[in-house]
Amino acid sequence: MEKDQDIILNEVTQSEYKYGFVTDIESDSIPKGLNEEVIRLISEKKNEPEWMLEFRLKAFAHWKTMKNPNWAMLKIPEIDYQDIVYYSAPKQKKQLNSLDEVDPELLDTFNKLGIPLEEQKLLTGVAVDAVMDSVSVKTTFKKNLADLGIIFCSFSEAVQEYPDLVKKYMGTVVPYRDNYFAALNSAVFSDGSFVYIPKGVRCPMELSTYFRINAANTGQFERTLIVADDDSYVSYLEGCTAPMRDENQLHAAIVEIIALENAEVKYSTVQNWYPGDKDGKGGIYNFVTKRGLCKGRNSKISWTQVETGSAITWKYPSCILKGDDSIAEFYSVAVTNNHQQADTGTKMIHLGKNTKSTIVSKGISAGKSNNSYRGLVRVAKNASNARNFSQCDSLLLGDQCGAHTFPYLEVDNSSAIVEHEATTSKIGEDQIFYCNQRGISTEDAIGLIVNGYAKEVINQLPMEFAVEAQKLLQISLEGSVG
Amino acid sequence: MLSIKDLHASIQGKEILRGLSLEVKAGEVHAIMGPNGSGKSTLASVLTGRDLFEVTHGEITFEGQDIGEWAPEDRARAGIFLGFQYPIEIPGVSMTNFMRTALNETRKAQNLEPLSSKEFLQRMREKKELVEIDSKLTNRSVNEGFSGGEKKRNEIFQMAMLEPKLAILDETDSGLDIDALRIVANGVNRLKTPENATIVITHYQRLLDYIIPDFVHVLYEGRIVMSAGKELALELEEKGYDWIKKQVDNPLITL
Ligand SMILES: Nc1ncnc2c1ncn2[C@@H]1O[C@H](COP(=O)(O)OP(=O)(O)OP(=O)(O)O)[C@@H](O)[C@H]1O
Ligand SMILES: [Mg+2]
Numbered sequence: 001m002e003k004d005q006d007i008i009l010n011e012v013t014q015s016e017y018k019y020g021f022v023t024d025i026e027s028d029s030i031p032k033g034l035n036e037e038v039i040r041l042i043s044e045k046k047n048e049p050e051w052m053l054e055f056r057l058k059a060f061a062h063w064k065t066m067k068n069p070n071w072a073m074l075k076i077p078e079i080d081y082q083d084i085v086y087y088s089a090p091k092q093k094k095q096l097n098s099l100d101e102v103d104p105e106l107l108d109t110f111n112k113l114g115i116p117l118e119e120q121k122l123l124t125g126v127a128v129d130a131v132m133d134s135v136s137v138k139t140t141f142k143k144n145l146a147d148l149g150i151i152f153c154s155f156s157e158a159v160q161e162y163p164d165l166v167k168k169y170m171g172t173v174v175p176y177r178d179n180y181f182a183a184l185n186s187a188v189f190s191d192g193s194f195v196y197i198p199k200g201v202r203c204p205m206e207l208s209t210y211f212r213i214n215a216a217n218t219g220q221f222e223r224t225l226i227v228a229d230d231d232s233y234v235s236y237l238e239g240c241t242a243p244m245r246d247e248n249q250l251h252a253a254i255v256e257i258i259a260l261e262n263a264e265v266k267y268s269t270v271q272n273w274y275p276g277d278k279d280g281k282g283g284i285y286n287f288v289t290k291r292g293l294c295k296g297r298n299s300k301i302s303w304t305q306v307e308t309g310s311a312i313t314w315k316y317p318s319c320i321l322k323g324d325d326s327i328a329e330f331y332s333v334a335v336t337n338n339h340q341q342a343d344t345g346t347k348m349i350h351l352g353k354n355t356k357s358t359i360v361s362k363g364i365s366a367g368k369s370n371n372s373y374r375g376l377v378r379v380a381k382n383a384s385n386a387r388n389f390s391q392c393d394s395l396l397l398g399d400q401c402g403a404h405t406f407p408y409l410e411v412d413n414s415s416a417i418v419e420h421e422a423t424t425s426k427i428g429e430d431q432i433f434y435c436n437q438r439g440i441s442t443e444d445a446i447g448l449i450v451n452g453y454a455k456e457v458i459n460q461l462p463m464e465f466a467v468e469a470q471k472l473l474q475i476s477l478e479g480s481v482g
Numbered sequence: 483m484l485s486i487k488d489l490h491a492s493i494q495g496k497e498i499l500r501g502l503s504l505e506v507k508a509g510e511v512h513a514i515m516g517p518n519g520s521g522k523s524t525l526a527s528v529l530t531g532r533d534l535f536e537v538t539h540g541e542i543t544f545e546g547q548d549i550g551e552w553a554p555e556d557r558a559r560a561g562i563f564l565g566f567q568y569p570i571e572i573p574g575v576s577m578t579n580f581m582r583t584a585l586n587e588t589r590k591a592q593n594l595e596p597l598s599s600k601e602f603l604q605r606m607r608e609k610k611e612l613v614e615i616d617s618k619l620t621n622r623s624v625n626e627g628f629s630g631g632e633k634k635r636n637e638i639f640q641m642a643m644l645e646p647k648l649a650i651l652d653e654t655d656s657g658l659d660i661d662a663l664r665i666v667a668n669g670v671n672r673l674k675t676p677e678n679a680t681i682v683i684t685h686y687q688r689l690l691d692y693i694i695p696d697f698v699h700v701l702y703e704g705r706i707v708m709s710a711g712k713e714l715a716l717e718l719e720e721k722g723y724d725w726i727k728k729q730v731d732n733p734l735i736t737l
Binding site (some may be wrong): 428429430431433434435436437438439440441442444448449451452453454455 | 530531532534553554555558559563564566569570571572573574575576579580581583584585587588591623640644
């Protein structure tokens with residue numbers, strides 16, 4: 001029996017990563033290395049205004065005084081920041097007026113990823129911003145959105161076209177001093193998405209950005225800023241993939257969300273960066289700072305994440321509940337297999353009165369992986385009647401993996417009601433046999449069971465992506481139990 | 483349909499089935515009775531391919547094919563169904579989704595198209611009526627929080643949905659109230675055709691008043707030690723197993 005299990009667990013591997021191809025496209029890259037010159041060069045390439053360069057340089061100066069964080073349950077190999085290329089752009093004509101001008105190789109890449117950029121193909125009504133390596137390739141449906149006053153464009157474009165909005169909000173939720181990777185991103189970020197929903201507008205379609213790392217030895221440092229003005233609503237989705245490469249690649253992103261009075265933002269992520277091979281070789285290091293500010297009264301921010309990729313994930317999408325009566329939610333499924341490591345969770349900071357937060361975290365560990373939930377709930381002195389409910393579940397496949405839960409509580413107001421529930425379970429041989437006995441194969445049984453376990457979270461995703469996420473969960477666990 | 487020859491099976495080196503033979507033909511109902519721990523559930527597990535058990539000797543043929551090495555799902559798809567003595571809970575997986583996956587996988591193996599949503603729901607409705615199971619149950623997750631009796635009834639519902647050739651019902655009657663017992667038995671009877679066969683494992687003659695067996699077998703210490711017609715069940719009810727045990731344990735003393 002035990003032997004069988006070992007054999008089976010060693011088979012864990014064969015879950016193939018579908019998105020591992022490399023696009024053969026010429027790119028415009030700068031040399032490896034990180035210094036003030038490089039930062040000036042990036043800024044210059046992007047034709048940035050002076051204030052932007054200053055922001056970058058301040059961030060860089062600060063970063064140099066900081067150290068890699070080491071408090072997470074992660075074994076992070078030494079990263080040589082001088083051995084990374086900080087800017088790489090697929091070469092193409094400067095201004096794209098229509099899709100015909102996009103390099104066919106590039107179009108092909110996004111088609112292979114299942115992300116059609118041709119608008120007539122977009123039956124689901126999803127507007128897409130595609131970011132390859134350091135730059136945004138194409139944003140669809142821009143015009144339809146503009147008619148409603150909605151801005152959805154690449155971050156670089158926003159810096160040029162809407163500098164006042166960018167200046168007003170950038171760095172207000174995640175200051176560059178926030179942490180090591182936030183400082184690094186602020187210094188070298190290359191592109192990302194920008195969203196502004198004007199007062200009283202309900203964005204009629206999902207907005208989505210697909211991030212793709214293509215070039216070798218290149219880090220991806222994107223920045224996303226979403227501002228939902230009073231009484232507005234938007235649902236935003238982010239997806240990510242990368243080629244299979246033997247060396248590790250660094251991804252350090254920042255996402256900032258600001259929800260003003262009565263505004264609601266739903267942010268969903270399906271993260272499928274290359275996780276490395278079965279022996280733990282290669283894969284993306286994913287160090288991401290995501291934070292939302294419920295700034296206005298009665299505002300609401302929800303994070304939903306399905307994390308299946310990356311060799312290392314360090315990520316805590318958080319919310320600051322500043323406005324009275326504001327609501328924040330965090331729904332997460334994190335899968336680790338083989339040698340993957342994930343330390344992920346959230347922070348809910350209650351500042352306003354009558355604020356409410358919900359945390360639902362579902363960890364799934366297989367192979368020799370390690371999966372940790374780390375969550376902080378803080379209720380400030382003046383945050384009367386704050387409520388939090390946290391549920392942290394772990395599901396184990398096999399007995400060589402680890403699951404850990406680190407809930408932190410800091411409550412400074414006695415009217416707060418904070419509840420925490422945690423469970424750990426295993427997929428039982430008996431459950432799998434029961435499915436087998438009904439004609440369901442073991443792979444499909446695991447898919448069913450895992451998706452059943454993660455249902456609460458999957459249900460939060462927009463329909464089109466829920467299906468994709470379900471498949472992804474199953475694929476990433478293929479071969480993990482026999 | 484099913485032929486078991488000199489089957490030996492063990493778990494963790496301990497032999498549980500010790501030379502068991504049994505022939506089941508289409509259209510027949512066989513009852514297997516026997517004391518606790520005699521190996522009835524083990525037989526059901528081995529027939530359905532559970533790999534906790536190691537088959538050390540013997541042969542299982544189903545419809546002319548040696549299925550000894552087949553994976554559990556392949557046996558199920560070929561038409562072998564097990565009503566579990568202790569049905570398993572699968573949290574978060576809806577009965578509908580579960581049944582649909584099961585049914586379509588089975589159909590795929592038979593080169594049939596998957597059922598459309600409409601056909602599938604129609605079939606759910608029909609079978610729910612047949613076994614008088616409440617939609618409240620089939621709308622929930624597989625067996626999650628079901629009472630003991632509800633779980634048993636759900637097994638029969640699944641059997642009705644999948645229409646197996648050979649159904650093995652492991653103590654489906656235990657835990658059922660009197661009405662439920664009648665309903666479940668009626669369900670089994672109505673699903674009976676000249677082409678399929680049923681093995682009912684039970685401790686009580688009561689069930690056999692409803693599901694009339696063609697044969698009753700006594701399993702003891704991993705072997706079938708006695709086979710007869712339905713009247714054997716009555717005799718067992720009256721006399722218990724002691725007389726059989728004595729006979730087996732001391733073969734020199736003949737009754
Ligand atoms: N997983 C297991 N590990 C160890 N021993 C087992 C296991 N499963 C069954 N056995 C043993 O095998 C023997 C036969 O068990 P089995 O469940 O087949 O009996 P049964 O005839 O179905 O009994 P009952 O009437 O109580 O249901 C018992 O002694 C039991 O303890
Ligand atoms: Mg039993």
